[in-house]
Amino acid sequence: MTTGESANHQENIKSYYAQYSAALDADTEFWSGNFDRYEAFGRVVALREAALPLLLAELADRSDAEDRHNPWWRLQAVGTIAAQLDKKIDYPREIRGRVEPIREATLEWGVRQGYIDPDQAEFA
Numbered sequence: 001m002t003t004g005e006s007a008n009h010q011e012n013i014k015s016y017y018a019q020y021s022a023a024l025d026a027d028t029e030f031w032s033g034n035f036d037r038y039e040a041f042g043r044v045v046a047l048r049e050a051a052l053p054l055l056l057a058e059l060a061d062r063s064d065a066e067d068r069h070n071p072w073w074r075l076q077a078v079g080t081i082a083a084q085l086d087k088k089i090d091y092p093r094e095i096r097g098r099v100e101p102i103r104e105a106t107l108e109w110g111v112r113q114g115y116i117d118p119d120q121a122e123f124a
Contacts, residue, residue, distance in 0.1 A: 038073075056115050058074055060121045
């Protein structure tokens, strides 16, 4: 793949991701259960490793934290993809069910795995 083709491929992935991310935000604003039932969730997970930097960047973006749509589907997508890649995230028992500590642990995992720049991953 040439540099131009690679850049075009990345833009296509971002566009595809943005489409399904918006659909999930609209459909799951008040949902924190299992997201597997949503077609858009399956489409995001199907991007596999290509989706991880995009998911983590959205989880790291705190500029509109008060208006941020449901983070749970992003966290589940990262966890699902990580497991598919045999890079499972082990969350301590004491943070399970608590969105902010899980978000932080997920971002720390993303930094360690090289999917997100440490400067981009803002921790509360």
